Amino acid sequence: MHLKGRTVGVIAPAGVPDRENVARGIALLESWGLEVRVGAHVTDRFRYFAGTHENRRADLAWALTDPSIDIVWIARGGYGCVHCLPAIPATLPRAKTVIGFSDATSLFCAMSGMRDARLIHGPSLGSLAAHVDDASRQSVLTALAGDVAPAIRLQRLHGAPHAVSGRLHGGNITTLASVAGTRWQPDCRDAIVLLEDITELAYRLDRSITLLKESGAFGGARAFVLGEFVRCPLPPDADYTLHDILVDLLAPFGVPVFAGLPIGHAAQNVAWTYGAPAHIEGDQLVFDASHDARLASPLQHAHQR
Known part of the structure; x- marks a missing residue:
């Protein structure tokens, strides 16, 4: 794969990133042949944000509208992307890729x-x-x-063993719930919904999923696939698992529920693309070739204006 000549714009629209870790990330990107440009306010700090709302919005707008930037890479999650969503332009000047997770879920929605x-x-x-x-x-x-990623073996928690196909959607449960009922509400119709979270008590996850159900955000989903739930403890005397709770909440949709997806805040966080076609067959999540070659491989079109 040839990345040389492609440009990454680094922005921090949410929490304050660790400067040393970001520097290590930049060095890795440069070793891949990428040119890296850092947003003007990535090293700022305002309370628990990486800069004021206005400055974080400015960096997001810069990265999305500068035609010389091929890839927009989010420096850190945390909280704050939602303040920047009004800065998303109505159109992009050219094909761009945006990479991140956690709080970036709201940006993806x-x-x-x-x-x-x-x-x-x-x-x-x-x-x-x-x-x-x-x-x-x-x-x-x-x-x-x-390129098409290898299939991932899943654990079936609920539902009949039949094939399911759909586009990929989802992300961090708490962040999805935070935009439910807004103009940025997730639309999971015809989707295989991938879910993960970190440092949320079981009842808080229950609350977030209930909100997503009642808002209609999960309506029309074709399957749910659970990823990592890092430091999401149950009460000390619990005689049930976190999967029991999540299945109870998701089973009424009448679609299969799976676990075992290596996404989230643990050491395994495999990449997947919003809207990309996939199917589940034989308890495996299979990533299909994209029907849109132009967006499936934007680096091949990086300098088409």
């Missing part, structure tokens, strides 16, 4: 279906070199190339 946008749920720049494993890093390269 807002940009889902946007022409010329390819949204990759994968390691933030701060975790790319410092936290995730080699397989996760390779999955990012595979996604950037537009």
